[in-house]
Amino acid sequence: MYGKGLRELSIATVAVMAVALALVFFWAPLEAEQGFLQKIFYVHVPLAIVSLCGFVVGGVFAIQHLRTRDSRWDMRSYVAIHMSLIFGVATLITGSIWAKGSWGHWWEWSEPTLVSFLIVFLLYATYQPLRFAIEDPERQSRYASVFAVTAGAFVPLNFIAVRLSSEYLHPRVLGATSNLPWQMSLTFVVSLLGVALLFTTLCKYELTVKHTRMQLRALRRLAERRDGATSGATSARRARSAAPSVHATAMTARPPRAAGGTTGAAGAPRVARPGS
Amino acid sequence: MAGSLLAELPALPLHTAGKYVAGAYVVLFALVLVYVAIMAIRQSRIERDLAELLAREQAAAAAEREPAQQESSLV
16 A cells, blocks of 8 residues: 555655755855855755654644544654654754864854754654653554644744744845755755655655554464464464554555444454454 | 766766765665665564465465365275
8 A cells, every 4th residue: 555656756856865865965046255164064964854744744634633533644644754853853963064074063052053953853853752651552543643743733833943043153045034046046945845855755654664563463363363263272462562553454544434443452453354 | 987977977966065965865875775684574573474374374274174185085
């Protein structure tokens, strides 16, 4: 289900990233003040934008999950937030490298842009421990969705608050104050597209792997139940996990709204017995 | 052909901030590489589990078939 179109998406991602790198290093002009160091901008800013958008998208998926109680939305929200955290790590590291080259030190605590991004990152860093702390999968997914919606709403508010701040060192590359030459703007847009495609591809890849693992788990449980019915043995309980557990029927077809789309008390996907 | 194409490309001013720029891009590609490697390990684990499950199912099917064959030979 999730693997559909993954190959085409991967090829498109590699192609756009290659074009973006070629534009960055061999076509975009050197910036007058920063020179070659400004090339970091083409990777750092798209990473930050895609990461923040990913957090918001995770919140939108969480709203869908709360509305429909379909566990697939919870899975999508989880993967979007997980991927945004990875992109957030890359943003912080590339930003620190740029700061070292430009300002002479790795971090500036008085700079609102940096600190606000760190706050958002640390806020989302609590997402996985929150999930892991709740054993009941139904409650886990519901609480995680509420967290994702609340934190997702915080992201644009935080962004606007920083933009309204008058004292900052961090350069503004988007908006009325930026006067990028068109070659730089085009290179930036291609880089942004490449990073966005990378985010989408990796999300799709992770969803495919998780979905396949869930299907396999459901299949194994089915086999264990059948063996248990003949030998009298009981199946093993699912190990505690922060990752969402998808309803077995949700893997193949959309579950009816009345069914709730929830998992069993022990976190095991509900699997129909053969012949039932 | 690739060599002549590379020779045509303008030289990068790596002497100034080259290490920082290289560091930033290497970080991104290293993160992606590590992530893809983790996913590949998970995928190989799934394949292994699937093969194990298939072997178990085949063994169970063979075990079910044997008594049925014995019954038919007795009849």
